[in-house]
Amino acid sequence: MALLKKRTGIGTNSYNPIKNSTGLQIFNGGVNIQAGDFKDNGTTIRFENLTFTTLDSDYTLVWNDNSKCINIGNNTVTIPSGVFESGHVITLYNSSSSNTPATISPAGGVTLRYGGTTMTGTRYLGKRGVGLILCVNSNGNEFVTCGAGMT
Numbered sequence: 001m002a003l004l005k006k007r008t009g010i011g012t013n014s015y016n017p018i019k020n021s022t023g024l025q026i027f028n029g030g031v032n033i034q035a036g037d038f039k040d041n042g043t044t045i046r047f048e049n050l051t052f053t054t055l056d057s058d059y060t061l062v063w064n065d066n067s068k069c070i071n072i073g074n075n076t077v078t079i080p081s082g083v084f085e086s087g088h089v090i091t092l093y094n095s096s097s098s099n100t101p102a103t104i105s106p107a108g109g110v111t112l113r114y115g116g117t118t119m120t121g122t123r124y125l126g127k128r129g130v131g132l133i134l135c136v137n138s139n140g141n142e143f144v145t146c147g148a149g150m151t
Contacts, residue, residue: 050091060107061133065090072125074100079143081109084135091132094125094149101126104133104145115146124151 054071060078069091070077077092094102101124106112112133113120125131129149136142 054095061090069093071095072102074098074102074127076103076105078105078107079110079112079133080107081141082139084140084143086135086138088135089132091130092125092147094127094129096127098127101151102129104131104150106143109141111142113142113144114150115144125149126151 050067050069052069052071053065055073055075055077058076058078059070059072060080061083062080063083066084066088067090071093074094074096092102092104096102104112104123104125106121111120112123113136114123123131123145125147126149129147131145131147131150134144136144
């Protein structure tokens with residue numbers, strides 16, 4: 001069993017355990033601290049560094065993609081229904097120098113809104129573009145997307 005601890009004060013070498021934490025996983029004898037909130041008696045510690053993943057082919061997002069940056073190249077990324085929760089965010093990057101954009105496609109039952117507009121449906125992320133996908137309801141079937149190079 002792993003125990004996550006926090007320093008009790010500045011300049012001290014004393015630590016207290018963090019109770020009811022989320023985002024701590026033990027695997028293969030190592031510790032994986034994922035982006036998330038770690039709470040202890042009202043104190044929240046936030047880990048915000050993004051894990052960077054590169055895709056070689058079309059891909060359907062999964063729950064573990066929350067809080068990640070995915071280099072999608074000019075592939076197609078599909079947003080499934082019922083997988084994510086309100087507040088989950090996925091960052092996308094199109095590293096391709098090709099004029100062929102990456103495709104961000106909602107699966108059946110998913111509403112994908114283009115932020116700041118009334119447009120819904122499939123979006124495209126141009127070369128060297130950066131965008132994000134934000135789940136905006138608890139059913140995991142409504143998302144807003146926006147970003148540089150997105151159409």
